[in-house]
Each structure stands twice: as C-alpha cells, then as structure tokens.
Amino acid sequence: MYMAKKPNPRKIRREKRRAKVREIREKLAELRREFVRSLHFSRLKAYKYLLSLVSEGKLKLIRTGWGLKIFYNKAYEEYINSYFSEAYRRATSVLRRGEKTPDGTAAKHDIYRIPIEPKKPAFPGKITILKKAYIDTPYRVDVALQEACSLLEAKRRGISVPDFVAVEINPSQNKAALITSYNPSFKTLASVKSTLSSAPARSFLPALGEFIGNMHRKGLYHTDLDLENILWNTSLMDPKFMLIDFEGAKFFKTQPKFSTVHRDLGVLFESLAEPPLGVYSRRDIERYFIPAYCKVTGYNPNEVKALLESVFPAQPGQRERDAIRKRIEP
Numbered sequence: 001m002y003m004a005k006k007p008n009p010r011k012i013r014r015e016k017r018r019a020k021v022r023e024i025r026e027k028l029a030e031l032r033r034e035f036v037r038s039l040h041f042s043r044l045k046a047y048k049y050l051l052s053l054v055s056e057g058k059l060k061l062i063r064t065g066w067g068l069k070i071f072y073n074k075a076y077e078e079y080i081n082s083y084f085s086e087a088y089r090r091a092t093s094v095l096r097r098g099e100k101t102p103d104g105t106a107a108k109h110d111i112y113r114i115p116i117e118p119k120k121p122a123f124p125g126k127i128t129i130l131k132k133a134y135i136d137t138p139y140r141v142d143v144a145l146q147e148a149c150s151l152l153e154a155k156r157r158g159i160s161v162p163d164f165v166a167v168e169i170n171p172s173q174n175k176a177a178l179i180t181s182y183n184p185s186f187k188t189l190a191s192v193k194s195t196l197s198s199a200p201a202r203s204f205l206p207a208l209g210e211f212i213g214n215m216h217r218k219g220l221y222h223t224d225l226d227l228e229n230i231l232w233n234t235s236l237m238d239p240k241f242m243l244i245d246f247e248g249a250k251f252f253k254t255q256p257k258f259s260t261v262h263r264d265l266g267v268l269f270e271s272l273a274e275p276p277l278g279v280y281s282r283r284d285i286e287r288y289f290i291p292a293y294c295k296v297t298g299y300n301p302n303e304v305k306a307l308l309e310s311v312f313p314a315q316p317g318q319r320e321r322d323a324i325r326k327r328i329e330p
C-alpha cells in the first residue's frame, strides 16, 4: 500500500536553499556569458582559442609545476629551448616602461630584443625575437592573452604582422609575456619620420592606403593605429608594412561598415599630419591615400573625405608645409 511520506520541513528548507543557490549561479553564469560575448577575446575565449590551435597541431602547450603556461608556435620549436636556457642573458632593452616613445607618450611595457641561436640550427640558424612584458595585474594577463590571440588571428587572415612565437602566462603571479619575431629591417613609422618626409606622397601614401584598406577589408579594426604601431621596411620602391600592438584589436566576421572602423583613420590621419612634425598635408592624403584605401574597401570616398575634414579643418598652405619639411630634414 502506498503511504504518502510526511513532508520533512528540514528537507524542504534545504531544497529551497539549493534552488536559490542554483538560481544565483545561473544568473552569474549568464552575466559572465554576456560579459564574454561583449569582448573580442576574454581570458576564457582566449584560452579556448589557443587550445583549439593546440588541438589543430599549430601550437604546443607546456605547463610547469608552478602554474606557468606557455603556448608556443610549433614552427619555432627549435628556438624555444635555447630561449629558455640562455636567451635571457642576451636580452637588450628596446623600451622601458615609462620611457618616452618617439611620439612623446610614455611606454606601457618593457620590451626586450633577444638574439637566439639554437644548439642544432637549421637554416637560417639565428633569429631575433622581441619580448613584451606585461605589468603584474590580472587585467594585464588578460590583455597578453588577448594580444596573442589577435596576433594569431591577424596572421590567419593574411594580414602582415610579426610571427607569434610564444605567450607565457603565470596567472597565479599575474605575469605574462608575449614573444614575437623581430625583423630589423622594419622600423616604426614614428621612428623614421625624417625618412618618411622624403618619401614622395604619390608613391608612399597609395601603398599605405592599400595596406590599411586590406586590413579593414579583412575585418580587423586595430583601434590604436598611430605611427608607433605601423612598421615599414623604409623602401620607397617597394614599400612593405607590418602591424603591431594588438591590445585593443577587434575582429569582425565580415568587412564592417566604415562607421565601425573610421576611428582607425582618424588616429592615422592625425599622426601622419600632426604638426609640427606632420609629414603629409590634407591634400596629399585626399589625393593619394583615400583613393587607394577606397579602392580596396569599397567605402565611399566622400565619407572618408568628410572624416579627413573633421580631423583637419584648416590646413597650412604649401609654403608653410615646405618650411615644416625643411625643418625636419636632416
């Protein structure tokens, strides 16, 4: 015979409590998911992304006993051991946190250049890598992971960037470092402004316009596109560029609207033509940069011109520009 169990009030209270905890947990998880969705690479997404590359066999993961995780590029396998065993001794500082950069802002990171020669070298045998160290806060660890992912994603999309070599993360100590390839023949546009000033607008600006246009066409919104973050091989005959500094980079599945990425051009125009060292005039940019950029992206040139006008409402005349150029030529 079936006997209804007498409800146990203690059990009911426990169940209620558990249901409440579940509800709160679900709400928190939903908030977290929302937060993750709103970022292009959160720590979780970044880990997932890097692990997916590990499972595809493109990256390797080393875990050490004390919580350090290193994701490294398999193509650089033979350099990795040398890097760990001896490279630190040969590191030279490129930039120190707090130091003034060519455009006058303070550097956010310590950056080191490290020559590496593996024990059993395959051709070419020697490389130089760059190590960007992140200051010790949990937030910076996330930024390092995010930057590593963005660098890999940019490369995957066929955008010219330095090679990803490794990212070291020590979440318990809130430390991280991003290691990339370094090509000495590429310099930041900011550091070669005097070379740039002798580059004729009609040959340099279309090449740059095409390069930046390609970046936007491939769905990358850089968000910090100033002359410190664009590398150039300094060649006038065959200009080649590379992008660096992906801390704020955002990726879109397909080419975004101009209004989504236009801030990149605002920053670039400002730093290209910034007085007193600005190298090109508004007219140069309008004549040579904008057509090349719009040809690649299909964006409306009038919209880009309107942006240019909002950045440079008034322009110095030709004579004034010549005087500025003379001042900065060596």
Ligand SMILES: Nc1ncnc2c1ncn2[C@@H]1O[C@H](COP(=O)(O)OP(=O)(O)O)[C@@H](O)[C@H]1O
Pocket (backbone or CB within 6 Å): 094, 095, 107, 108, 109, 111, 130, 132, 162, 180, 181, 182, 183, 186, 187, 188, 228, 229, 231, 244, 245, 246, 247
């Ligand atoms: N691959 C590279 N090749 C040459 N110089 C580089 C490279 N990566 C970084 N640098 C130098 O270090 C500087 C800072 O690096 P970046 O990644 O832009 O860090 P930050 O976030 O501090 O601006 C750059 O402006 C450039 O001078």
Ligand SMILES: [Mg+2]
Pocket (backbone or CB within 6 Å): 228, 229, 244, 245
């Ligand atoms: Mg930078």
